[in-house]
Amino acid sequence: MIDMQDVAYGYGAEPILSDLTLRLAPGSFHFLTGPSGAGKTTLLKLCYAELVPTGGHVSIFGENAAALDRDRIALTRQRIGVVHQDCEFLDHLTVRENIALPLMVAGRHGLGQEANLTELIAWVGLGARAEARPPELSGGERQRAALARAIIMDPDLILADEPTGNVDWEMSLRLLQLLTELNRMGKTVLIATHDLALIRAAKAQVQARVLRLAGGRLSAAGADL
Amino acid sequence: MSLVGDIIALVRGEAQADLVVPRSGQAAKLTVAVSGAMAFLAVFALALSLASGRLADRWSDALAQSSTIRLSAPAAELEAQTWTVLTVLEQTPGVDSARALSDDEQRALLEPWFGPDLPIGDLPVPRLIEVIETSDGYDADGLRQRLAAEAPGAVLDDHTRWRRPLVEAADRLRLLGWLALSLILASTAAMVTLAAQAALASNEQVIRVLRLVGARDSYIARAFVRRFTRRALSGAALGAGLGTIAIALLPRAAADGAFLTGLGFTGAGWLWPAAIPILAAVTAFWATRIAAFRTLKGLR
Ligand SMILES: Nc1ncnc2c1ncn2[C@@H]1O[C@H](COP(=O)(O)OP(=O)(O)OP(=O)(O)O)[C@@H](O)[C@H]1O
Numbered sequence: 010m011i012d013m014q015d016v017a018y019g020y021g022a023e024p025i026l027s028d029l030t031l032r033l034a035p036g037s038f039h040f041l042t043g044p045s046g047a048g049k050t051t052l053l054k055l056c057y058a059e060l061v062p063t064g065g066h067v068s069i070f071g072e073n074a075a076a077l078d079r080d081r082i083a084l085t086r087q088r089i090g091v092v093h094q095d096c097e098f099l100d101h102l103t104v105r106e107n108i109a110l111p112l113m114v115a116g117r118h119g120l121g122q123e124a125n126l127t128e129l130i131a132w133v134g135l136g137a138r139a140e141a142r143p144p145e146l147s148g149g150e151r152q153r154a155a156l157a158r159a160i161i162m163d164p165d166l167i168l169a170d171e172p173t174g175n176v177d178w179e180m181s182l183r184l185l186q187l188l189t190e191l192n193r194m195g196k197t198v199l200i201a202t203h204d205l206a207l208i209r210a211a212k213a214q215v216q217a218r219v220l221r222l223a224g225g226r227l228s229a230a231g232a233d234l
Numbered sequence: 235m236s237l238v239g240d241i242i243a244l245v246r247g248e249a250q251a252d253l254v255v256p257r258s259g260q261a262a263k264l265t266v267a268v269s270g271a272m273a274f275l276a277v278f279a280l281a282l283s284l285a286s287g288r289l290a291d292r293w294s295d296a297l298a299q300s301s302t303i304r305l306s307a308p309a310a311e312l313e314a315q316t317w318t319v320l321t322v323l324e325q326t327p328g329v330d331s332a333r334a335l336s337d338d339e340q341r342a343l344l345e346p347w348f349g350p351d352l353p354i355g356d357l358p359v360p361r362l363i364e365v366i367e368t369s370d371g372y373d374a375d376g377l378r379q380r381l382a383a384e385a386p387g388a389v390l391d392d393h394t395r396w397r398r399p400l401v402e403a404a405d406r407l408r409l410l411g412w413l414a415l416s417l418i419l420a421s422t423a424a425m426v427t428l429a430a431q432a433a434l435a436s437n438e439q440v441i442r443v444l445r446l447v448g449a450r451d452s453y454i455a456r457a458f459v460r461r462f463t464r465r466a467l468s469g470a471a472l473g474a475g476l477g478t479i480a481i482a483l484l485p486r487a488a489a490d491g492a493f494l495t496g497l498g499f500t501g502a503g504w505l506w507p508a509a510i511p512i513l514a515a516v517t518a519f520w521a522t523r524i525a526a527f528r529t530l531k532g533l534r
């Protein structure tokens with residue numbers, strides 16, 4: 010799915026990531042943890058071609074990320090479900106329309122997806138808020154809407170950046186369960202999170218590898234996780 | 235090709251996809267208003283062109299008609315002077331042909347006044363010589379001077395010649411009308427380009443979200459193109475409609491078409507204003523499309 014070789018990235022002269030190697034095999038489940046500002050979001054952005062590495066090589070679905078043109082990037086993103094940390098939406102659309110947005114832009118809206126959409130919205134607990142506008146949502150509701158939007162396209166790869174940052178424990182477990190369920194169906198999942206309890210809970214459900222990002226480098230997390 | 239897709243999408247009107255761009259905005263209202271005003275003006279420019287074209291045609295038809303030379307001379311000299319005049323005319327550049335009217339033709343001309351039995355040979359009726367000129371025309375003053383010297387009884391009557399500068403003016407006016415139309419079209423294109431650029435710039439966040447969820451630039455551009463094309467079309471339809479009504483309501487006093495009252499459309503000409511909204515839509519389509527792709531290319 011994703012292959013990173015000796016990747017380096019820096020917004021300015023100072024590198025955030027260096028000599029980073031990562032392979033997300035199909036069907037794998039990874040957690041990415043590390044202190045705030047370590048570069049977790051930056052790493053995810055490299056995975057969906059929002060950023061281009063300043064050094065090394067990133068391959069996405071077997072294609073060199075640096076060589077993708079705009080159209081290829083768009084098509085690649087249609088295969089990757091991303092829960093962005095800042096959960097940006099189109100504020101002039103309803104929650105339901107926002108969740109359906111990836112279908113719309115891919116020209117797949119209305120192809121017998123209505124039932125799926127309704128079911129998914131109910132699943133993330135937004136049934137009552139489907140016709141609201143995103144600015145009217147709470148932080149946790151936004152995250153759930155973002156997760157629903159990320160998986161509506163039935164993507165091969167799911168990248169979630171702090172998907173449970175604003176929700177209560179019970180909802181966290183529910184979202185985690187949804188992600189582990191998808192993983193069992195064969196999806197590749199990468200979750201960036203600070204929430205160690207969530208990681209422990211996940212380990213009871215799936216075979217998950219936990220990676221720790223610190224000082225610009227990746228390492229396997231300690232045995233306590 | 236994506237252009238074909240754009241046009242199909244435009245005609246089919248994918249309401250769903252239109253949603254992704256916020257509806258409101260100054261740029262939107264501006265587009266409708268300016269397209270309307272421009273279309274209104276365009277109707278008048280069009281009417282001006284068509285009317286001055288008609289005028290020029292009518293007047294140049296009249297120009298193509300002959301002028302006449304009236305020759306009054308004592309009966310004894312008449313024949314000789316007629317020959318002199320015809321010879322002079324033959325030598326005059328710009329004269330296509332010339333001939334003296336026969337007695338029968340002259341009688342026919344006078345019949346309305348004097349009845350059919352006029353003994354024309356006994357009366358001092360001037361001889362009429364018909365002059366057909368070439369399209370370039372002849373030098374009337376020069377001809378007049380030669381006639382005065384060689385056939386003093388000849389008077390050149392070129393009553394239609396004064397129209398020549400008017401025909402030129404009408405032709406020029408027609409040209410100006412088309413020029414005004416092109417300027418209106420160009421201004422519309424420039425305005426739509428600016429409005430589209432403003433809309434794209436103020437929707438930068440929308441564009442970023444659309445890209446994050448996998449929208450291709452052609453999809454994003456299409457949403458804007460559809461918006462602006464529809465706005466230009468509806469604004470221009472309104473403006474052209476009002477302009478046409480205003481023209482239809484112009485008083486038309488003189489049936490023979492004095493210039494101002496002739497400013498209008500005739501027959502199938504009334505269909506011309508219908509082309510204006512279509513032209514506006516085509517212009518907006520291209521202006522927005524070019525602006526959108528250029529702006530999107532610049533947005534990282
Ligand atoms: N657009 C940017 N321009 C410049 N610096 C940036 C930019 N985005 C992030 N950074 C810096 O890069 C570093 C890594 O940021 P990143 O968002 O990847 O961290 P993170 O691990 O996701 O942090 P958190 O856990 O708080 O979300 C931070 O020091 C941040 O200030």
Ligand SMILES: [Mg+2]
Nearest residue numbers: 049050094170
């Ligand atoms: Mg982050």
